[in-house]
Amino acid sequence: MPETAPDTIKQIVIVGGGSAGWMTAAALSSMLPAHAVRISLVESEQIGTIGVGEATIPDIINFNAMLGIPEAEFLKATNGTFKLGIKFVNWGRLGEDYLHPFGPHGADMNGIDFHQFWLRHLEQNPSSTIEDFSLSAVAAKAGKFAMPDPNPRSVLSQLRYAYHFDATKYALFLRNYAEQRGVRRIEGKVTEVRQDPETGFIQQIELEDGSAIPGELFFDCTGFRGLLIDKALDVPFKDWSHWLPCDTAQAVACELSGDILPYTISTAKEAGWQWRIPTQHRTGNGHIYSSSLMSDDAAIDSLLKDLDGPAIGSPRKIRFRTGHRARLWEKNCVAIGLSGGFLEPLESTSLFLIQEGISKFIALYPSADLPASVRDEYNRQLVKKFEQVRDFIILHYKATERDDSPFWNHTRTMDVPDSLTQRIELFREAGRVFRYEDELFSKPSWVAVLLGQNIVPKSVDPIVGTVDRAGIARSLQSMTTAMTNAVTQMPTHRAFLEKYAWSGASA
Ligand SMILES: Cc1cc2nc3c(=O)[nH]c(=O)nc-3n(C[C@H](O)[C@H](O)[C@H](O)COP(=O)(O)OP(=O)(O)OC[C@H]3O[C@@H](n4cnc5c(N)ncnc54)[C@H](O)[C@@H]3O)c2cc1C
Structure with a gap:
């Protein structure tokens, strides 16, 4: 049995109010009672935020659910749309x-x-294919959307x-959420x-107006x-630009035209790639390139x-x-968001890495x-996560x-x-x-990108090489029939949104 209750942190200071700052504030305030821990967030409107970052991966659903945020309310407030994946062009x-x-993809067998x-x-x-x-x-190709079915026997349970x-x-x-919670x-x-002259721990931050905000963490x-x-x-920066040479983005929104696609498009260009991200009221675009x-x-011309x-x-x-x-955690400072690191948004992982930074911190919530x-x-867990995401992103560049x-x-x-290299060779x-x-990315994600970029294995798994082809063809046929039928019955993405969470915003 533990001998004593640990001393707990009483004062937390979050510096910065972009997505990282407010995601951290919201998550901590949902866990820690305001009377026990004082959480302050300092931000500067004069400096502002980065103002990009519109595409996510399914884990964001867990983050919002952890905070108890109703999905439709969140989508209305953020002009949100649904995303079923990413289309990679060229x-x-x-x-x-x-x-x-x-x-x-399909269903595993035996x-x-x-x-x-x-x-x-x-x-x-x-x-x-x-x-x-x-x-x-x-569903993405048909421009359709429906909620996944929790019943695992339904084909709709496969939708993410x-x-x-x-x-x-x-x-x-x-x-708003965090302020309501103190x-x-x-x-x-x-x-x-x-900083403390002896330990180097941060004691307080000081503002332009002369005020000081002390904290323990x-x-x-x-x-x-x-x-x-x-x-x-x-704290030194581990630079990965030799593997990921893009270092600049030009970002601009444009008016929506046509359907609201339920997927992101990433188009490879001469020296980088361009994203296209549809929200309810506009399309976000950006050209990422090596300067x-x-x-x-030239990058702006190509973008426009x-x-x-x-x-x-x-x-x-x-x-x-x-x-x-x-x-990422040094002395009494935890870096979350862009201050901790950045990988280009090819697989929409930055908000996820913020979420990971927060959830791992909560899982390891320290005594005072x-x-x-x-x-x-x-640090071990977070660095591992960065490395896993890095490898998946590099794959897109290498396998061309x-x-x-x-x-x-x-x-x-x-x-x-x-x-x-080892992964690619094993697959080949x-x-x-x-x-x-x-690991973040599942087997189907690796398979989608490896095959999508023409890394076709020399042979199938020898065990499958013994399975009767006619039986496989029948199973595959029944899977596609079930999927086609399910998608036929789905509403269009726009119709679903209009009914479920339309914000009414215009560009
Ligand atoms: C080109 C590009 C595209 C991206 N696309 C995606 C995407 O599609 N999906 C995704 O998940 N992520 C994406 N991201 C990443 C995403 O934008 C960021 O991870 C996310 O917004 C978090 O940013 P942040 O809060 O760390 O930093 P910021 O938004 O820059 O916020 C910094 C905060 O610190 C404050 N601050 C700074 N200095 C001071 C000071 N001296 N005093 C007081 N306050 C200060 C600022 O005022 C601000 O509030 C993209 C990033 C880039 C660069």
Whole structure:
């Protein structure tokens, strides 16, 4: 039995009020009683937030559910739409596209992955695509949406989704949530971070108006500035730009035209790629590129040329560095959001990494003495998560056959982390994929991107090589029939939204 109750933290200070700051404030205020822990958040309207970040992965549903946020209320407040996956255009080869849908492909049989049966089927049916066996992909292509069915016997149970939304509105929504639960918001610009001269622990932050805010634990949510983790604590940055050479984005919204697609589009370009993210009232667009291989003017021209509606305002330039802090929790400071690290939004993982930073912190919630063992474990888990996401993103660049520009020649031929090389080789051999320790991306996600970018295994799993082809064809046929029937009955994405969570906002 524990001998004594631990001393608990009484004062938490969150510096920064972008998505990271308010997600942290909302989550902590939902867990910690306001009378026991005083949570303050300092932000500066003068500095503002990054103002991009509209696409998510399904885990965001768990975050909102943890806070008890009703889905329709959240979607209305953020002009949100549903996202069933990402369409990648021109990534493997120019003129080709594929979908990385959320959720499974088909159904595993006898404990063997579905894609192995499909690969055997492919041998004699070369026009078959694995997407035809993903309910999310079939619905996405038809522009349809319905809620997943909790009954595992229903084909609708295979649907998985995430959201597109206005990230600035999300932060505001969470601000309201957190303030109602006692979080004290302080407007002001931090000018000084005061540290204990002996231990280096942060004692207080000081604002432009001369006021000081003391705390026992600080969250650095100051975005790329990294005011605490970098400027004050000088934690080194692990740079991954040799694997992910894009370092600049030009972002602009445009008017919606046509249907509201229930998926993100990522189109590979000459020296990077362009995103297209539909919300209820507009489409978010951005061109991410390597500034050493493309000028800003050329990037802007390319962005504007490929909008599918009139631009709203002018493109905004954002510079970034890919990688993460060597330690995301240093002394009494936890870096969450862009201050802790950044991976380009190709697989919409930044808000997820914020969520991970928060949930791992809660899982390791420390006593007031902030044990080093707890910090070390937090750092181990978070760095692992960054590395897993990194490998998945690099895969898109490495597994290309494009040779039409210096950018693709570089990414196609570059060395990649050993962990990724091993995965690609394992898949190439006999289509095998594993999901390692607490990994974010599931087997179907890896399979979608590997196959989508033309890494076709030399053979199927030898066990499946013994299975009767006619039986596989019958199973596959009944799966596609069930999916086609289910999608036929779904409403369009727009019709579903209009009934469920229409915000009524205009661009
Ligand atoms: C080009 C691009 C596209 C992206 N797309 C996606 C996407 O599709 N999906 C996704 O999940 N994520 C995406 N992201 C990431 C996402 O935008 C961020 O992870 C997320 O918004 C969190 O940002 P933040 O809160 O860490 O930083 P910010 O939004 O920059 O907030 C920083 C906060 O710190 C405050 N601050 C800074 N300095 C001071 C100071 N001295 N005093 C007081 N306050 C201060 C600011 O006022 C602000 O409130 C994208 C990022 C980029 C760069």
